[in-house]
Amino acid sequence: MSDHQVELQTRRTPGRFARAWDSDLAYSFRRTPVAVVSAAVVLILVLSAVFAPLVAPYDPFDPASLNLMNGFTPPGQPNALTGETFFLGTDDQGRDVFSTILYGMRISLFVGFSAVLLAMVIGVVFGLLAGYVGGWVDSFIMRIADIQLTFPAILVAMLIFGIAKGITPPEYRDQMAIWVLILAIGLSDWVQFARVVRGATLVERSRDYVLAARLVGQRPFAIMIRHILPNVLNPVLVIATISLALAIIAEATLSFLGVGAPPTRPSLGTLIRIGQGFMFSGEWWILLFPAATLLALALAINLLGDWLRDALNPRLR
Amino acid sequence: MTKQTLLAATAMSLLMGAAQAETLRWARAGDALTLDPHAQNEGPTLALMHQMMEPLVLRNPDGELEAALATDWSVDPDNPEVWTFSLREGVTFHDGAEFTAEDVVFSFERALSENSDMKGLISSVASVEALSDYEVEITTNGPNPLLPAALPNILMIDKDWAEANDTVDVQDVEGGEETFASQNVNGTGPYMLVSREPDVRTEMTAFEDYWGAADFPIGYSDIVYTPIQNPSTRTAALFSGEVDFIQDVPVQDLERIEADPSLKIVSSPQNRVIFYGLNVSDELVNGTPDAGNPLADGQVREAMNMALNRDAIRDVVMRGQSIPAGVIMPPFVNGWNEELNSVSTDIEAAKALMEEAGWGDGFSIQLDCPNDRYINDEAICQATVGMLAQIGVTVNLNAQPKAQHFPLVNGLESDFYMLGWGVPSYDSEYIFNFLYHTKGDLYGTWNGTRYSNPELDEMTKAIAAEVDLEARDEMIAEMWDMAKADTVYLPIHHQVLNWAMDSDVGAAVDPDDQVKVKYFTAD
Numbered sequence: 001m002s003d004h005q006v007e008l009q010t011r012r013t014p015g016r017f018a019r020a021w022d023s024d025l026a027y028s029f030r031r032t033p034v035a036v037v038s039a040a041v042v043l044i045l046v047l048s049a050v051f052a053p054l055v056a057p058y059d060p061f062d063p064a065s066l067n068l069m070n071g072f073t074p075p076g077q078p079n080a081l082t083g084e085t086f087f088l089g090t091d092d093q094g095r096d097v098f099s100t101i102l103y104g105m106r107i108s109l110f111v112g113f114s115a116v117l118l119a120m121v122i123g124v125v126f127g128l129l130a131g132y133v134g135g136w137v138d139s140f141i142m143r144i145a146d147i148q149l150t151f152p153a154i155l156v157a158m159l160i161f162g163i164a165k166g167i168t169p170p171e172y173r174d175q176m177a178i179w180v181l182i183l184a185i186g187l188s189d190w191v192q193f194a195r196v197v198r199g200a201t202l203v204e205r206s207r208d209y210v211l212a213a214r215l216v217g218q219r220p221f222a223i224m225i226r227h228i229l230p231n232v233l234n235p236v237l238v239i240a241t242i243s244l245a246l247a248i249i250a251e252a253t254l255s256f257l258g259v260g261a262p263p264t265r266p267s268l269g270t271l272i273r274i275g276q277g278f279m280f281s282g283e284w285w286i287l288l289f290p291a292a293t294l295l296a297l298a299l300a301i302n303l304l305g306d307w308l309r310d311a312l313n314p315r316l317r
Numbered sequence: 318m319t320k321q322t323l324l325a326a327t328a329m330s331l332l333m334g335a336a337q338a339e340t341l342r343w344a345r346a347g348d349a350l351t352l353d354p355h356a357q358n359e360g361p362t363l364a365l366m367h368q369m370m371e372p373l374v375l376r377n378p379d380g381e382l383e384a385a386l387a388t389d390w391s392v393d394p395d396n397p398e399v400w401t402f403s404l405r406e407g408v409t410f411h412d413g414a415e416f417t418a419e420d421v422v423f424s425f426e427r428a429l430s431e432n433s434d435m436k437g438l439i440s441s442v443a444s445v446e447a448l449s450d451y452e453v454e455i456t457t458n459g460p461n462p463l464l465p466a467a468l469p470n471i472l473m474i475d476k477d478w479a480e481a482n483d484t485v486d487v488q489d490v491e492g493g494e495e496t497f498a499s500q501n502v503n504g505t506g507p508y509m510l511v512s513r514e515p516d517v518r519t520e521m522t523a524f525e526d527y528w529g530a531a532d533f534p535i536g537y538s539d540i541v542y543t544p545i546q547n548p549s550t551r552t553a554a555l556f557s558g559e560v561d562f563i564q565d566v567p568v569q570d571l572e573r574i575e576a577d578p579s580l581k582i583v584s585s586p587q588n589r590v591i592f593y594g595l596n597v598s599d600e601l602v603n604g605t606p607d608a609g610n611p612l613a614d615g616q617v618r619e620a621m622n623m624a625l626n627r628d629a630i631r632d633v634v635m636r637g638q639s640i641p642a643g644v645i646m647p648p649f650v651n652g653w654n655e656e657l658n659s660v661s662t663d664i665e666a667a668k669a670l671m672e673e674a675g676w677g678d679g680f681s682i683q684l685d686c687p688n689d690r691y692i693n694d695e696a697i698c699q700a701t702v703g704m705l706a707q708i709g710v711t712v713n714l715n716a717q718p719k720a721q722h723f724p725l726v727n728g729l730e731s732d733f734y735m736l737g738w739g740v741p742s743y744d745s746e747y748i749f750n751f752l753y754h755t756k757g758d759l760y761g762t763w764n765g766t767r768y769s770n771p772e773l774d775e776m777t778k779a780i781a782a783e784v785d786l787e788a789r790d791e792m793i794a795e796m797w798d799m800a801k802a803d804t805v806y807l808p809i810h811h812q813v814l815n816w817a818m819d820s821d822v823g824a825a826v827d828p829d830d831q832v833k834v835k836y837f838t839a840d
Contacts, residue, residue, distance in 0.1 A: 064706035068626065071633035081632070092634065093699055169603075258688075263699055264714050277549050280556075281569035 028311040035307040041300040045293070049105040056099035057087075061265050070094035072278075075285050089285040091274055097285060100271060101293050107267035108294070111181050112248040116240055118186030119247075123193020124236060128224045130194065131201025142198065145191040154253055156188035161259050181260050185250045189243055196239055200232035234312045241305035245298045252294055268294045339839040341537040341822070343832070344551055345564035347689040347719050348516045348544040353488040353498040354472035355427055358434040358763075359723065360589075360739060361690075363470055364832050365542060368521055369411075370472035370504030373402055373421065374465045376741060378827040378836055380588075380649075382465055386416065386473055386505060387453075390465060397460035397784060398443075404451040408528045410475045411502070411509045418447035423476035425455075432487040437751045437762045438467050438742075441781050459782030466742040478503040491724050507533065507835040508540055516720075518543050529835065536823065536839035546689045546718070555580065555817055562818040564830065565692060568638045574817045583826040587814035589739040591691050592645045593684075593701070593807040595621075596732040598767035603683045603732055612682070612732065616674035618804040623667040624708045625701065627660065627810060634696045639810035644801060645738060645748065647811050649828065652745035652793040657801065660808065667708045679709025685731040686714060687722040692812050698735060726765040729756070734765060737812075739829055745793045749777040753800055768805040 020026055029035050048055050059065055073079040075089035075097070088097040130141040148156065164180040204210060205228065213223050248268075254260035255269030256276075263270055268290050275287030349365035350357045357363075373387035386405050393399040408416040425445040428435040441461040446454045457464060479485050484498040502510040507529065508521035519542040523535060543560065545551040548567035552574070554560045566574065566582065574580050595612045596602065604610065611617045627641035643660030646653050671677055686698035695716045702712040712733075725731040740747045754761035754777050755769035776796050783789040816826050823838030 062706070063703040063712070066703040066706075068629040068633050068700045068703060092696055093703065094633070262714065263695065263716070264702055277547075277567065278569055279549055280552055280573050283569070 025311055029307070032307055032311075034303055038300040038303040038307070041296055042304060045105060045297050045300070046109060048102055049109050052099075052102040052106050056096075056102045058096040058099040060095040060100040060103050063264065066094050068094045072283055074283075075289075088289050089283075091271070091286045092278065092283075097271075097289050100266060101268070101290050104261075104266050104268045104271050104290065105293060105297065107178065107261055107265065108248050108251055108269070108297070111178060111185065111251045111261075111267065112244050114182040115185035115189065115247045115251070116243045118182060119189035119243060120193050120236065120240055122186070123190040124197050124229070126190070127194040127197025128201055128228065128232075131198040132205055132220065132224050132228065138198070141194065145194050148188075148191050153185075153188040154250060157184040157250060157254060158257070158259060160184040160187055161254065165259075177260065177262055177265075181251055181254060184254070185247050188250075189247065192239055192243070193236060196235050197232050200235060201228055204228045204231050238305060238309040238312060241308055242302060245301040245305065248294070248301070249298050268297075338539070339537045340539040340541060341562060341834060341837065341839070342541045342543070342560040343562045343564075343834075344543045344545045344554055344560040346544065346546055346548075346551065349519070350720060350723070351488055351490060351499045352502050352510070352513070353484075353496060354424075354474060354504075355430075355433040355435050356488040356490050356499065357723075358438065358470065359719075360737075360830055364830070365519065366472060366502070366504075367506070367831060368508040368540060368834050369502045369506040369510055370474060371506050372469050372471050372473065373404075374468045375833075376469040376829065376831070378825045378833065380743075380828055382469070386421075392462075392464075397462070398457050400455045400457070400464055401448070402453045402455065404453065405528060406451055408505050409526050410478065410505055411524055412475070412478060413526075414475050414477060414503075416473070416475070416505050417450045418453050420473055420476050421445065421453045422447050423479065424473045425471065427474070427479070427485065427487060428471050430487055431758075432489045434487075434490075434762060435471060436759050438747075439471060440750065440759045441467070457782075459778075460784045461781055462784055462786075463742060463744055463746070463781075466744065467747075469741055473505065474498070475503050491728055507535055511539075516544055533835040534823070534838045535835050536837050537834055540834055544689075552817075555819075558819075562816065562822050562824065564816055564832065566815040566817045568636045568692060568815075571636070571638070571815060571817075579820055580817060581820045582815055582817045583824065584813055584815045585826045585828050586640065586648065587739070587812045587830055588647045588649050588741075588743070588828040589737050589814075589830065590642050590645050590647050590811050591639075591694075591697070591735065591737045591809045592642070593809065594726070594731075594734050594736055594766045595805055595807065596729075596765075596767055597803075597805055601682070601732045602730055610732075611674075611676050611680045614674045614676070615804060616670045617676055618807070620667040620670035620674070620708055621705060621710065622660070622804050622807045623663050623670070624704050624710075625807060625809065626662045626704055628662070629704075630697055630700055631810060634693050634700055635810070635812075638692070638813040638815065640813070642808040642810050644797065645752065645806045645808045646745060646797075647740055650740045650743055650745055650748070652790070652797060657797055664707050671708055677709070679711060681711035681713065682733050683713045683715055683731075685722060685725050685734040686716040687719040687735060688716045690719040690722070691735070691737045694735060697809060727763070729765060729767065731765060735809075736763070736765070738763075741829055745797070746777065746780050749773065749780070749796060749800075752806070753777065753796075766805045768803070770799065770803070773799055 069081045070079050070084055070090050071092050071094040073086050073090040078085045086096045090096055126141045130138040161180055161184040168176045210223060210227055213227050251260060251267060252269030255267050256273045261267035261270045271290035272287060278286050347361055349362040350359055354366055354370050371385045373385060375383045375385035377383040387402040388405050390400060390402045404418060410416060422445050441457045443456045443458045448454050482497040484496050488494050488496045488499045507524055507527045509524045511520040511522050513519040521540040523538045545554055551563055552567055552570040555563050575582055595618055597613055599610055599613055601610045631639045631641055644657040684698055686695055688695040698714055698716060702714055705712050726734050726736060750760055751763045754774050756764045773796060776792055780789050780792050814826055814830055821840040
């Protein structure tokens with residue numbers, strides 16, 4: 001009898017990993033090859049970016065280590081002047097393209113993650129407020145969102161970037177550039193979070209459990225955070241994933257246009273901008289490799305987001 | 318007139334019209350900063366204005382002085398301070414007003430007035446007087462044998478037009494002012510302004526009553542000028558036939574353009590030296606207050622000069638399209654010699670100098686750099702960041718369009734900046750006058766270094782007035798020795814000038830990079 005009880009208990013409280021492995025989401029993940037491959041690509045790219053100082057053979061952000069004479073070395077071939085060989089070649093400044101991509105991807109990913117986090121926090125807070133409080137608060141927040149939606153996000157980001165650059169003293173501009181990018185992309189991206197959360201909140205707030213919480217006398221703030229928020233998180237997660245891909249591309253776009261990461265600390269977009277100048281002259285590797293990396297990263301994250309949307313959609317289960 | 322002749326005449330005029338209606342679509346990296354002829358002494362600005370306005374004396378594409386609005390000039394044999402210029406008769410401005418001596422007097426006075434950027438060019442001019450409608454007398458402060466060579470960029474405008482449009486005063490560019498003259502033109506030049514959208518597009522059309530209509534090829538009836546900042550977009554525009562003629566050709570694209578049978582390149586060493594200027598005063602603008610200025614120490618400046626690897630810049634960044642420079646003077650200029658131009662790279666010696674100066678641990682500084690003015694300007698600055706890092710100098714690169722860059726230099730808001738200097742007079746005096754003389758209203762107007770050497774200032778004025786050319790050359794040599802010993806500028810190189818164009822555009826490259834479309838032919 002007692003033995004039986006023990007057995008029952010272990011079955012009832014399996015380990016955290018086992019529970020996750022058994023979940024619907026994990027099951028769907030295992031059954032979707034696209035998701036598995038995408039996840040693997042993202043994992044490899046993110047890990048190599050995070051551990052760039054260990055993986056990359058050179059530190060491209062240390063100007064003293066650069067030798068201009070190594071400039072324009074083709075991939076895998078020795079440089080005509082210095083005899084050094086680089087796996088993916090070098091750019092116009094003699095920087096190793098492979099190392100620069102890894103370090104550049106760090107900036108792209110950091111900016112992407114931070115910007116989405118910022119957009120998510122702002123969007124969720126305003127979405128909850130608009131949906132739960134309603135009335136003029138709702139109208140006010142959503143009209144601001146509507147107005148912002150009429151401007152293309154990249155335009156808003158450029159505007160914010162321009163203003164921020166204007167008010168920061170020039171000696172801090174290089175260090176500030178990354179934070180300004182995060183701010184610019186984050187602020188241009190909060191609207192869709194807010195709209196989705198507001199919509200979900202409108203549905204949730206008339207549910208019985210919310211009514212019960214209100215009857216018990218819980219304060220609105222506690223209801224929003226403790227009861228409604230966990231129930232609107234699924235769509236937020238999906239948007240966040242897809243937004244991440246978009247934020248990385250937005251960063252690349254801004255840097256490509258020359259208003260983002262500085263050329264001495266290039267992100268993927270800056271690298272593509274630099275490489276673009278050598279498109280006609282046969283130095284294809286400066287453009288191709290960073291562009292291919294950006295494509296792989298954005299595509300993989302996007303596919304993951306797509307899968308997540310389908311997996312979390314009860315109607316498609 | 319019979320029907321046939323009428324028809325033939327109509328056909329004829331139609332044909333001629335067709336032959337003449339050629340548009341030159343012209344692109345380069347940056348736009349003119351203004352249309353006010355006296356507000357900015359800057360290459361591309363003057364290049365655009367030269368299509369619409371004219372000086373008394375012009376420098377033609379061969380680099381020789383040519384009569385433009387003045388037909389001839391002479392110096393008084395008894396008094397070398399007095400010059401007489403005879404003006405061309407029958408010249409009209411675009412609005413139909415006649416060009417006379419009062420316009421010359423007015424234009425000179427305007428070019429010497431407050432805010433004018435051309436003062437340095439004619440700083441030797443004491444007064445300009447009209448002797449008759451077509452004769453002007455210019456008196457200089459002391460004799461100036463090189464006066465005519467100083468005039469090709471002093472453009473003439475109509476006095477009545479300026480007065481009627483309240484634009485007698487020169488535009489204050491650094492103060493961000495816009496005036497009627499900065500957006501409109503009434504000159505005597507071969508082309509008239511049709512429309513202008515700054516940084517986007519400027520359209521010009523041939524001026525029918527141009528005095529030289531019969532004397533010059535004037536192969537194009539219209540000009541469309543478009544600045545295209547991005548180098549590969551600029552080349553792509555030429556390849557796709559979107560434009561016919563580009564300046565500031567990206568060096569990496571030369572080979573491909575050359576290989577295309579429908580395009581051609583004309584090149585020549587350019588009369589322009591590219592260099593860095595250093596703030597030599599006691600305090601940095603963008604530094605920690607009271608920390609002192611490492612650049613005030615001549616040894617530090619010398620160390621930075623030695624750290625620049627000009628050969629690497631030539632071979633990699635410029636792909637051979639530059640000539641390393643050891644002095645901020647193009648080889649065309651009177652006063653240049655091999656020895657002055659020699660310079661070598663020595664990192665170890667540079668480090669030792671830094672140590673000796675007490676800056677062995679290095680320092681950090683901001684480098685201000687244009688990104689749409691000189692060939693590969695930003696890439697050169699970027700390469701410099703790496704080279705100076707080797708001697709412990711941490712450089713923060715601030716690259717931006719020239720419209721934001723130049724005010725930093727002129728407003729003394731930069732500690733370390735890139736600048737290029739062409740010498741239209743082909744004489745050293747022009748360099749000392751603008752770049753070495755203590756910054757003031759009349760002299761040293763482009764000296765952003767805060768360098769002030771009273772002895773050099775004295776001599777700058779003295780060589781302007783020295784008529785004994787041998788003694789003058791000796792003084793110039795002495796001045797260069799003094800200037801070089803102080804290393805206030807770090808010379809980089811002389812650009813090789815390339816113009817790329819459709820093969821049916823007939824243009825001879827001008828060593829000053831000054832496009833004058835009236836000399837162009839169209840096949």
